[in-house]
Amino acid sequence: MQRVMNFNPGPAALPRVVLERAHAEWFDFAGTGMSVLENSHRTKPYEAMQDDAAARIAALYNLPSSHTVLFLQGGASMFFAMVPFNAMGGGKRARHVVTGTWGEKAAKEAKTVAKLLGEPDPIVHSTKRSEGWAFASVPAAGTIEASAEDAYVHVTTNETVDGVQYASERGAALPAVKAPLIADMSSDFVSRPLDLGKFACVYAGAQKNAGPSGVTIVVVDKAWAEACRKDIPVIFQFRTAIENRSLYNTPPTLGVYLVREVARWIQESGGLPAMEAMAERKALALYGAIAESRGFYMCPVDEPSRSRMNVVFRLPTPELETAFVKAAESEGMLGLKGHRVVGGIRASIYNAVEEAWVSALVDFMGRFRAQHGH
Amino acid sequence: MQRVMNFNPGPAALPRVVLERAHAEWFDFAGTGMSVLENSHRTKPYEAMQDDAAARIAALYNLPSSHTVLFLQGGASMFFAMVPFNAMGGGKRARHVVTGTWGEKAAKEAKTVAKLLGEPDPIVHSTKRSEGWAFASVPAAGTIEASAEDAYVHVTTNETVDGVQYASERGAALPAVKAPLIADMSSDFVSRPLDLGKFACVYAGAQKNAGPSGVTIVVVDKAWAEACRKDIPVIFQFRTAIENRSLYNTPPTLGVYLVREVARWIQESGGLPAMEAMAERKALALYGAIAESRGFYMCPVDEPSRSRMNVVFRLPTPELETAFVKAAESEGMLGLKGHRVVGGIRASIYNAVEEAWVSALVDFMGRFRAQHGH
Numbered sequence: 001m002q003r004v005m006n007f008n009p010g011p012a013a014l015p016r017v018v019l020e021r022a023h024a025e026w027f028d029f030a031g032t033g034m035s036v037l038e039n040s041h042r043t044k045p046y047e048a049m050q051d052d053a054a055a056r057i058a059a060l061y062n063l064p065s066s067h068t069v070l071f072l073q074g075g076a077s078m079f080f081a082m083v084p085f086n087a088m089g090g091g092k093r094a095r096h097v098v099t100g101t102w103g104e105k106a107a108k109e110a111k112t113v114a115k116l117l118g119e120p121d122p123i124v125h126s127t128k129r130s131e132g133w134a135f136a137s138v139p140a141a142g143t144i145e146a147s148a149e150d151a152y153v154h155v156t157t158n159e160t161v162d163g164v165q166y167a168s169e170r171g172a173a174l175p176a177v178k179a180p181l182i183a184d185m186s187s188d189f190v191s192r193p194l195d196l197g198k199f200a201c202v203y204a205g206a207q208k209n210a211g212p213s214g215v216t217i218v219v220v221d222k223a224w225a226e227a228c229r230k231d232i233p234v235i236f237q238f239r240t241a242i243e244n245r246s247l248y249n250t251p252p253t254l255g256v257y258l259v260r261e262v263a264r265w266i267q268e269s270g271g272l273p274a275m276e277a278m279a280e281r282k283a284l285a286l287y288g289a290i291a292e293s294r295g296f297y298m299c300p301v302d303e304p305s306r307s308r309m310n311v312v313f314r315l316p317t318p319e320l321e322t323a324f325v326k327a328a329e330s331e332g333m334l335g336l337k338g339h340r341v342v343g344g345i346r347a348s349i350y351n352a353v354e355e356a357w358v359s360a361l362v363d364f365m366g367r368f369r370a371q372h373g374h
Numbered sequence: 375m376q377r378v379m380n381f382n383p384g385p386a387a388l389p390r391v392v393l394e395r396a397h398a399e400w401f402d403f404a405g406t407g408m409s410v411l412e413n414s415h416r417t418k419p420y421e422a423m424q425d426d427a428a429a430r431i432a433a434l435y436n437l438p439s440s441h442t443v444l445f446l447q448g449g450a451s452m453f454f455a456m457v458p459f460n461a462m463g464g465g466k467r468a469r470h471v472v473t474g475t476w477g478e479k480a481a482k483e484a485k486t487v488a489k490l491l492g493e494p495d496p497i498v499h500s501t502k503r504s505e506g507w508a509f510a511s512v513p514a515a516g517t518i519e520a521s522a523e524d525a526y527v528h529v530t531t532n533e534t535v536d537g538v539q540y541a542s543e544r545g546a547a548l549p550a551v552k553a554p555l556i557a558d559m560s561s562d563f564v565s566r567p568l569d570l571g572k573f574a575c576v577y578a579g580a581q582k583n584a585g586p587s588g589v590t591i592v593v594v595d596k597a598w599a600e601a602c603r604k605d606i607p608v609i610f611q612f613r614t615a616i617e618n619r620s621l622y623n624t625p626p627t628l629g630v631y632l633v634r635e636v637a638r639w640i641q642e643s644g645g646l647p648a649m650e651a652m653a654e655r656k657a658l659a660l661y662g663a664i665a666e667s668r669g670f671y672m673c674p675v676d677e678p679s680r681s682r683m684n685v686v687f688r689l690p691t692p693e694l695e696t697a698f699v700k701a702a703e704s705e706g707m708l709g710l711k712g713h714r715v716v717g718g719i720r721a722s723i724y725n726a727v728e729e730a731w732v733s734a735l736v737d738f739m740g741r742f743r744a745q746h747g748h
Binding site for chain 1: 383385393396397400411415417449452479491579581588606623624625626632
């Protein structure tokens with residue numbers, strides 16, 4: 001069967017071998033005589049699998065023993081509320097660094113939670129511009145100052161809608177702060193090596209690089225979680241999930257299983273350095289095609305902050321953008337329409353997006369440009 | 375392949391035809407050339423499927439147009455907190471009717487939320503006993519009085535751990551109250567016809583009768599949801615999910631797909647009346663085997679409140695219970711150990727548990743009893 005070339009922003013392409021393995025043991029998981037879907041989460045085969053999933057993610061990041069990996073539900077949008085519920089308190093001020101659409105939503109939920117808890121309104125550091133492409137960069141290094149007296153500093157490591165990413169190797173470094181650092185890492189989790197030990201908490205909807213929708217991976221500093229507030233619902237508290245090894249309530253069992261298989265595939269493909277190298281090759285090919293188009297394709301994001309996960313670009317007119325998406329679809333390239341809020345084109349090139357698909361897209365971009373007189 | 379006989383309390387057995395259909399279109403969902411897992415939730419094929427899933431559940435219940443069906447995340451445990459966050463306010467008092475382990479947890483989270491919101495402590499009506507099996511009945515009809523001045527009345531229609539269910543046909547009726555009625559229906563959703571139009575809100579983790587874990591089905595009165603509080607995080611508000619047709623954030627796409635397939639299977643099997651009739655036959659067979667054992671098997675639940683979903687019983691000693699579970703496993707009957715909090719034996723007999731499996735269990739119960747001298 002011909003696979004389509006899937007550039008969806010998430011849910012997104014999964015590695016073929018992961019789909020094949022799940023298909024092969026669909027009716028009989030780990031010799032249990034039933035589907036992984038039908039196993040209780042209170043059985044040894046399920047628990048062993050889930051522990052293995054967590055261990056593989058910890059191994060990918062060489063995670064220090066101070067931290068642990070959790071499998072929860074609700075997506076990043078739920079953790080926009082969960083994080084401040086856990087981490088606000090004692091009159092300390094939270095800081096939200098906003099570099100895109102998702103970070104903006106996180107900051108808004110944090111304000112609501114602060115009001116409910118009677119805590120101070122969070123400080124928002126936003127790179128939003130009043131005209132043109134709203135978010136085009138991360139803050140310059142050294143501009144976010146936060147002390148140990150702040151509740152936390154929240155960042156979004158990659159902005160899926162806006163195509164903005166923190167990339168220290170290109171000078172777009174994460175803020176160096178003394179306050180607990182918290183990151184929504186939904187769209188670049190397991191895409192590159194990173195010292196997660198320096199974060200108090202990282203959360204990521206799995207449906208970009210790490211698995212299907214419906215499972216949220218949380219990497220958390222256990223001591224930090226233990227110090228969080230206790231007057232909130234038990235289900236909200238990170239410590240509940242830690243104490244119960246993500247089994248306080250029923251986890252999304254098939255989702256965890258698929259995350260395990262994706263983690264296995266990453267390990268067998270060379271780990272996070274290999275994922276990063278592949279992402280770099282794919283991104284360079286696309287940004288290269290944009291650069292050599294002499295303005296026909298235009299990336300609105302400042303160069304150091306350009307995402308290696310979501311490559312956004314504009315064409316001279318919205319009509320041409322619509323034609324571009326339609327013509328690409330006719331060649332089997334799907335999911336290229338930009339987010340409805342910002343428009344334009346977006347090629348999401350997560351781990352499982354094959355390099356051959358990106359080559360096909362680069363080739364198509366050249367032909368489409370030539371057809372339109374550039 | 376020989377299927378095991380799966381009596382797990384949830385995640386639980388799924389209908390064979392549902393597993394087969396998902397397997398058959400695993401690599402190519404609805405002609406998209408990709409797995410359902412790989413489709414963006416912002417595409418027509420996905421949205422059409424999700425709308426169809428909601429429509430099938432509404433059709434099963436003959437749901438009035440005042441209500442809508444939502445697909446959310448977090449399981450019942452998350453809604454123990456979400457419900458009071460939405461529904462408390464204006465100094466009105468909430469009432470929690472507690473008939474088992476899950477209802478107790480719901481009441482505890484509601485107390486925490488009331489404190490956070492500065493609302494009055496909820497009133498708890500509990501049937502808990504100080505000795506023996508803690509929960510053995512639902513409240514007698516007419517004993518729960520609630521007026522339109524109360525914030526809401528919360529019930530758990532079936533208690534999975536304790537084997538206690540509201541069953542109006544046996545005299546264990548749901549409270550007739552003037553306040554908004556809210557139900558955790560996790561373990562008997564889509565197991566029998568019921569007028570959901572009389573509930574303000576029903577929520578159910580799908581992993582019992584309706585699908586896999588990781589998707590929570592919510593049926594809600596739209597006008598009630600619109601009147602709920604607005605000073606809570608956007609992601610908590612039922613109105614957000616209603617306005618966005620469960621697509622405010624990324625839904626658990628594969629879970630919704632499987633719920634749709636289970637709903638289709640129920641429709642093709644005769645709808646909820648057929649599910650109820652089958653549940654009744656399976657339950658009668660097991661309760662009959664208990665009754666005729668002359669005390670070897672003992673069901674601790676009062677007869678009118680005995681669950682048609684989770685049949686709990688004790689043996690003369692804990693050692694015999696352990697031997698029972700082990701011997702049943704050797705015959706391919708899995709998941710019969712009672713919940714760790716209450717002990718004993720529990721046979722969960724949800725929709726997809728085949729009648730032949732229950733017959734095999736009844737036969738086994740007779741032989742096990744004979745072997746042990748009764």
